[in-house]
Amino acid sequence: MNPHKDVEVLEKGSLESGRAVILLHGRGATAQGILQLAESLPEAKFYAPQAASRTWYPHSFMKPREINQPHLDSALDKIDSIVDQVSQEIVSNKIVVAGFSQGACLSAEYAAKNPGDVGGVISFSGGLIGEQIQKFDGQFNGRVFLGCAENDPHIPKTRVNQTEKVFKNLEADVEKYIFEGSNHGIDHFEIKKASELISTV
Numbered sequence: 001m002n003p004h005k006d007v008e009v010l011e012k013g014s015l016e017s018g019r020a021v022i023l024l025h026g027r028g029a030t031a032q033g034i035l036q037l038a039e040s041l042p043e044a045k046f047y048a049p050q051a052a053s054r055t056w057y058p059h060s061f062m063k064p065r066e067i068n069q070p071h072l073d074s075a076l077d078k079i080d081s082i083v084d085q086v087s088q089e090i091v092s093n094k095i096v097v098a099g100f101s102q103g104a105c106l107s108a109e110y111a112a113k114n115p116g117d118v119g120g121v122i123s124f125s126g127g128l129i130g131e132q133i134q135k136f137d138g139q140f141n142g143r144v145f146l147g148c149a150e151n152d153p154h155i156p157k158t159r160v161n162q163t164e165k166v167f168k169n170l171e172a173d174v175e176k177y178i179f180e181g182s183n184h185g186i187d188h189f190e191i192k193k194a195s196e197l198i199s200t201v
C-alpha cells in the first residue's frame with residue numbers, strides 16, 4: 001500500500017532561479033493552500049504535493065511510528081521522488097523542504113533521514129516523528145529553521161528542542177524561534193526567517 005504515490009503535485013515558479021522549495025501542507029489542508037506561501041517567499045520553483053485524503057499520516061506525530069504506517073513511509077517516499085526529480089536539474093543543496101504542522105514534521109524527518117539530499121529545512125510548528133526519535137547519522141551541510149508557539153496545542157516545545165539538538169548533532173546551522181502564546185500557525189517573523197533561509201541556500 002502506497003497511498004501518496006500518485007498524488008498530484010502543484011508547481012509554481014521556475015528553476016531558472018536556481019532554487020527549489022518543496023511545500024508540505026498540514027492535516028486536513030491542501031497543496032493549493034500551502035502553495036500560497038510562495039507569494040511571500042523569495043523567487044524559486046515551488047512544489048506542493050497533495051496528501052491522499054488531505055492527511056499525510058493518520059495519528060499524532062508523537063505516537064509510535066508503526067501505527068502511522070504505511071502512510072508515513074509513503075509520504076517520505078513522495079518527498080524523495082520530488083527531490084530526485086529536481087536534483088536532476090539543480091544541485092541538491094539548493095533544495096529546501098518546508099512545511100506546516102504535519103508537513104513540518106515530514107520536512108524535518110525527511111532531512112534528518114537524508115541529510116545529504118537537501119540544503120535547507122523550514123519547520124513551521126513541527127518536530128521529528130515518533131514516540132521516540134530515531135537515531136540519525138550523517139552530516140547536514142545546510143540550514144534549518146524551527147518555529148513554533150511556546151504553548152502550541154499540537155507540538156510540545158520539548159520535541160522542538162529535541163529536534164534542534166538532533167540537527168545540531170548532524171552539524172546543521174540551526175535557528176530556533178519560540179514565540180509566546182498558543183497559536184498553531186505561521187507568524188510574520190517566521191516568514192521573514194524562512195525567506196532569509198531560502199535566499200541563502
